[in-house]
Amino acid sequence: MQHESFSILKDEVATSVNKLVNSFLANKEYNQDEVQNWTASLSEDIVKNLKSMSTNFKFCVSCVILQKGDAGMHISTTCYWDSNTDGSVAIKCENNSMYCIVNIFGVSF
Amino acid sequence: MADEGQAPDDLTFTHQELDEKATEAIEAVLASKIYDEKEVSRWINEICERIIKSLYDTRKPFKYMVTCLIMQKTEAGLLTSGACMFEGGTDMMQQFLWPKEKAKDQANKTMHAVVTIFCARF
Numbered sequence: 767m768q769h770e771s772f773s774i775l776k777d778e779v780a781t782s783v784n785k786l787v788n789s790f791l792a793n794k795e796y797n798q799d800e801v802q803n804w805t806a807s808l809s810e811d812i813v814k815n816l817k818s819m820s821t822n823f824k825f826c827v828s829c830v831i832l833q834k835g836d837a838g839m840h841i842s843t844t845c846y847w848d849s850n851t852d853g854s855v856a857i858k859c860e861n862n863s864m865y866c867i868v869n870i871f872g873v874s875f
Numbered sequence: 876m877a878d879e880g881q882a883p884d885d886l887t888f889t890h891q892e893l894d895e896k897a898t899e900a901i902e903a904v905l906a907s908k909i910y911d912e913k914e915v916s917r918w919i920n921e922i923c924e925r926i927i928k929s930l931y932d933t934r935k936p937f938k939y940m941v942t943c944l945i946m947q948k949t950e951a952g953l954l955t956s957g958a959c960m961f962e963g964g965t966d967m968m969q970q971f972l973w974p975k976e977k978a979k980d981q982a983n984k985t986m987h988a989v990v991t992i993f994c995a996r997f
């Protein structure tokens with residue numbers, strides 16, 4: 767289905783991605799060997815999910831998994847787009863051993 | 876537009892072009908700095924803005940999304956990945972890590988930076 771603006775999709779995207787990420791993290795412990803596969807498969811699952819929501823948007827999903835520890839971290843995003851139609855959502859989730867931050871950008875075409 | 880020879884360049888960005896823009900912006904801001912909690916939020920904004928400005932100056936018909944991440948170097952592990960749904964021939968998404976492996980000696984010893992650039996043609 768087509769949407770005129772990302773702001774209409776925003777809540778639906780936030781809810782569904784929150785659910786996806788939380789269920790993904792639910793019973794996992796940070797594991798150096800596995801994490802690479804996790805970030806890749808999580809990003810792909812999110813993109814597939816978004817694809818089913820709207821047909822006239824391009825999406826970019828960036829997923830960061832950070833082990834809980836002493837490190838400080840900051841993330842910033844800047845965008846150059848049409849602010850009437852395009853938008854972004856940032857999702858932050860965590861479990862006992864790691865943080866997961868997902869940035870989703872939607873650009874209409 | 877009155878410029879010469881625009882046809883192939885106008886259609887997309889190369890990996891190298893984006894790499895140069897990302898590296899230039901990060902080096903300009905982080906070159907000999909130490910991780911400082913009070914300054915980092917200003918640095919990430921500045922890096923993003925420099926990259927967006929240099930992309931905008933190419934005057935190509937693209938929308939841009941730039942994400943910059945700075946993490947203090949400790950024992951913690953960090954993984955990032957990106958996935959996109961876009962148009963294969965013209966749109967680009969790249970992630971860059973700084974400092975690069977081979978530049979380890981001179982580069983900053985206190986932090987990692989990861990920049991993600993997404994370009995979508997309109």
